[in-house]
Amino acid sequence: MNSRFSILTAPLMLVVVLSGSQAWANGEEDTPAKPQCPRDQVFDTKAQKCVKQTSKHVSDADRTDYAYQLAKHGRYEEALALLDTLTQPNTAKALNYRGYATRKLGRTDEGIGFYLQSVKLDPHYAQVREYLGEAYVIKGHLALAQEQLQQIKSICGNTTCEEYQDLAEAINGSSKT
Numbered sequence: 001m002n003s004r005f006s007i008l009t010a011p012l013m014l015v016v017v018l019s020g021s022q023a024w025a026n027g028e029e030d031t032p033a034k035p036q037c038p039r040d041q042v043f044d045t046k047a048q049k050c051v052k053q054t055s056k057h058v059s060d061a062d063r064t065d066y067a068y069q070l071a072k073h074g075r076y077e078e079a080l081a082l083l084d085t086l087t088q089p090n091t092a093k094a095l096n097y098r099g100y101a102t103r104k105l106g107r108t109d110e111g112i113g114f115y116l117q118s119v120k121l122d123p124h125y126a127q128v129r130e131y132l133g134e135a136y137v138i139k140g141h142l143a144l145a146q147e148q149l150q151q152i153k154s155i156c157g158n159t160t161c162e163e164y165q166d167l168a169e170a171i172n173g174s175s176k177t
Contacts, residue, residue: 042066042082053085060086060094068097076101092122100131108138126155130163137174145171 037043037050043066044051044058051058063082071079079101086094095118103111115132118125133148149171152164159168 037066039078053082060088060091064091064094064097067094068100071097071101071104074104076105090117090121092118092125092128095121096125096128096131099128099135103131103135103138108135111135112139123151124155126152126161126163129155130167133167134170137170140174142171142174 040053041050042053042055042058042063043049044055045062046059047057053063063086067079067082070076070082080098083089083094083098083101088094089098095114099111099114099118101111102114112132112135115128115135118128119132122128129148129151133145133152136142136145136148145167149164149167152161152167153159155161156164158164
């Protein structure tokens with residue numbers, strides 16, 4: 001029975017291991033964890049618990065990262081409210097996430113404005129260029145989206161990074177409609 005069990009489970013275990021490594025290869029390990037804090041709270045990595053957004057002990061980095069988690073899970077207004085609590089709101093990352101949340105709320109032009117501010121602060125930030133390109137696709141400005149795709153290729157040094165792949169897919173998807 002044991003050898004029969006091994007023969008049957010070995011292929012299944014191989015599939016599980018390979019699918020896990022495929023997720024890692026696709027960059028899925030960078031997907032933000034689902035926000036676990038109640039509304040008006042933020043996760044404090046130092047304290048390892050949820051605390052009030054108004055707490056002075058939570059770093060801007062924690063606030064920024066948690067705002068992105070909120071936005072990636074469709075909680076755009078909460079993400080923007082959290083970004084409003086930053087002591088230094090004009091960082092490339094914070095502006096990128098503000099652009100992402102506003103774009104997802106349908107305010108694409110406003111999102112583009114935040115993305116452009118982020119690019120100005122960090123021209124080698126591939127993720128903001130991906131999101132800016134996606135915003136251009138939404139607006140129908142495919143040539144501008146292609147420019148961002150080429151910038152990402154230059155930043156990554158190849159066409160296999162997640163940001164390049166995601167923007168290329170958005171561009172190709174828009175040209176099929």
